[in-house]
Amino acid sequence: MKIKIKQSVLLENLNYVIRGISSKNLIPILNCIKLSLTKDGLYLMSNNTELAIKSFIDKKNISDIYEEGEIVVTGRYLYDIVRKLPDEDINIESAVDDKLLIYTNSSSFNLNCNKVADFPKLEMEMQKKPICIDKVVFKNIVNQTAFAASTSEKINVLTGINIKITNSKLECVATDSYRLARKQININYEGDEINIIIPTKNLLEIMRMINDDSKELELHIFNNKIIFVFDNNVVLSRLINGKYPDISKVIAPSYLVTFTCDYDKLYNSIDRASLLTNEANDNTIKLQTKKDRLLISSNIPEIGNVEETLDINKEGDDDIIISFSSKFVLEALKAFTSSNIMLMFNNENTSFIIRDSEDDSLIQLIMPKKTY
Amino acid sequence: MKIKIKQSVLLENLNYVIRGISSKNLIPILNCIKLSLTKDGLYLMSNNTELAIKSFIDKKNISDIYEEGEIVVTGRYLYDIVRKLPDEDINIESAVDDKLLIYTNSSSFNLNCNKVADFPKLEMEMQKKPICIDKVVFKNIVNQTAFAASTSEKINVLTGINIKITNSKLECVATDSYRLARKQININYEGDEINIIIPTKNLLEIMRMINDDSKELELHIFNNKIIFVFDNNVVLSRLINGKYPDISKVIAPSYLVTFTCDYDKLYNSIDRASLLTNEANDNTIKLQTKKDRLLISSNIPEIGNVEETLDINKEGDDDIIISFSSKFVLEALKAFTSSNIMLMFNNENTSFIIRDSEDDSLIQLIMPKKTY
DSSP states (O other): OOOEEEHHHHHHHHHHGGGOOOOOOOSGGGGEEEEEEEEEEEEEEEOOOSSEEEEEEEEOOOOOOEEEEEEEEEEEHHHHHHHHOOOSEEEEETTTTTEEEEEEESSSEEEEEEGGGGGGGOOOOOOOSOOEEEEHHHHHHHHGGGSSOOOSTTTTTEEEEEEEEEEEEEEEEEOOEEEEEEEEEEEEOOHHHHHEEEHHHHHHHHHHHOOTTTEEEEOOOOOOOEEEETEEEEEEOOOOOOOOOOOTTTTOOOOSSEEEEEEEHHHHHHHHHGGGOGGGTTEEEEEEEEETEEEEEEEEEEEEEEEEEEOEEEEESSSOOEEEHHHHHHHHTOOOOOOOEEESSSSSSSSSEEEEOOOOEEEEEEEOOOOO | OEEEHHHHHHHHHHHHHHOOOOOOSSSSSGGEHHHHHHHHSEEEEEESSSSSEEEEGGGGSSSEEEEEEEEEEEEEHHHHHHHHSSEEEEEEEEEEETTTEOOOSSSEEEOOOBOGGGOOOOOOOOOOEEEEEOOHHHHHHHHGGGGGGSSSSSSGGGGEEEEEEEETEEEEOOOOOEEEEEEEEEEEOOOEEEEEEHHHOOOOOHHHHHHHHHOEEEEEEEEEEEEETTTEEEEEEEEOOOOOOOOTSSSOOOOEEEEEEHHHHHHHHHHHHHOOOOOGGGGGEEEEEEETTTEEEEEEETEEEEEEEEEEESSSSOOOEEEEEEEEHHHHTTTOOOSSEEEEOOOTTOOOOEEETTTEEEEEEEEEEOOO
16 A cells, blocks of 8 residues: 555544554454555544544545555554654555555654555444434543443453433433433334443543534444444444343332522532541541521541531421542532532432433432431 | 631641651651741641651731640641631631640540650751752653652662752652663752662652642752752651762773664553563563564463564664563663653673663663573
8 A cells, every 4th residue: 555645634533543552452453443545535444342433534634545445553653753743644555565654754664564465354234224323422421431341350241331312312321220310302203122332441432533523423223243433433343242231110200308599509519518528438528408498418537527507498397417538429419510400318228319400311329328 | 725617728738738747757756747936927847757757837917816826736636627617717726734625616626746856857958059950840851850769768868869969960860770760860969979769759759749840940059958949848867877879980981782663552562461470570571672572472381482573663673682570670661751762782691771862961861581
């Protein structure tokens, strides 16, 4: 292959495929990027068995295509070299003895290539009717739930995010069994019911690739993989095999104590109260309602204690005293952009709910800590 | 003590004294901040035996001084609490049983205090005639040299920065014995010769405290300590005992090969060449002059090689081939803001010099690597 291409054009696309290599991978070919130059343009590919990424540069954005061909080269070196070259035309050319030349007027790199045949095959077939979804909407869904997924490999399915699509509704759930985040949206879908578990790490990595300029996102869902298509990129993630727990009964049909309050005041009060908590104790704090006042308190015996008070709008006369991890509640609160937040409790031993006071599409569920 | 003070005023000064505590310190009193309220204002103090810091808030910036007094409290908690409170008046008040109350309308903290008598004494006496120096000038001196100091404790004096003041000249030197940075400036000083070694870590920490709004910096130098005075802050650092190596003979009286070149082009070429180097090998690259061309090259056998070329203005006909750590040269180059840079060599076995082509107040000296 032989190509002349502007540094900025090549770098923009390398920024995508570099996410599909892990420099810590012991198998050298999985740290490689494959360049495939055709008369239509340049394909860039990476594949670390978790994620496979294919990015395309149309010939109209390429300065010169001299000779079609394919090469496979260590991704990190290719990326760093292109990143550090000035924004002018770069020549990339395969040479004898499996060498790749990268040169400009003043720089000349000579890299050893890997065998093209060793590069793992990308099975990037598409579906005729993919699910189309706005990229901002999908990014929000992931960001509002992913943090609740488990980071421990003990229960494999909980390290993923469960996406269910039924009757024109998409539901996204993540849980580590101590807290749960559920987001529901309406979408335009009429196919078979879908119920998949996507590895959280992969999904977050893909979300980082989707920038504000990206247009619509296509989801192509198969038995054992999901393919995301956006802009000129195709990204494949494996799915997690297994049955995700049924969460339909986790949310109680009714709650005894419900109040709304100012989002910022609640967040800041919990944030301050968490200063006098111990990580060893999951940063546990105590919450107590007294009519229309909320008290949040915590203490570390050898250091001191804190009590925060704020006004709330409570329904009914029942009050609640409950303890929970301030870390979990702060993370759950961060998923909201509302100015008013609603909390719903039954008793100090069962999970409680955090939601927007006027919108139940996002629900954060948290298990209390039994300290009293 | 009892005081009412605006959050932003208190936080600004806590930002200074917090640098004098180390949360990793095993001796609790060294993690404390002492507040000392007098009719003139509030003194904040910290002292971790390496650095001692005293910051002052004048009474005109304090909302109310109700009762003078002193308290000592764990610095990290005090700092985090004040940092997370809203920017309104905060009440701070000592209570029975060595407690400290910190409260606003909605927050109430109760902290256990340490004994005032246990807090290490700060001996912050001043000199009648301190050395006065512009803070930007002094910050530059430190930033242009400190990176060359040793981070290994093997030779204790090399972990410090040597400051010598003689005949109205200030010289600042740092070296780890593989490279050396020397900066000289003229200052207004007529006292006895000064030759001290300041721990690099302390000096960098102090430089971080000096912000763009700071006015002149006063240096009060004693046998075993140096005191910096700026704005309303007094900062003490211990000095390193010992004899700093005499570097007067390290810089050769003349150099055989001297050239100047464009700063950016040289920096970027070395930066790119360093991509194909090994950290295990100190990121060694090769530099070679060929008349008015400079070649910079490196290679990792299993990955590939690189050659960079750029134009230089060389004096005389002699050429040089020399190898060195690209990491050291890049760090040395970063100390300059010049658009033209000068390199001076004798042979491939002796140290070479990097300096501004028109200003020799800053000299970076680097030992070559013997690889050929």
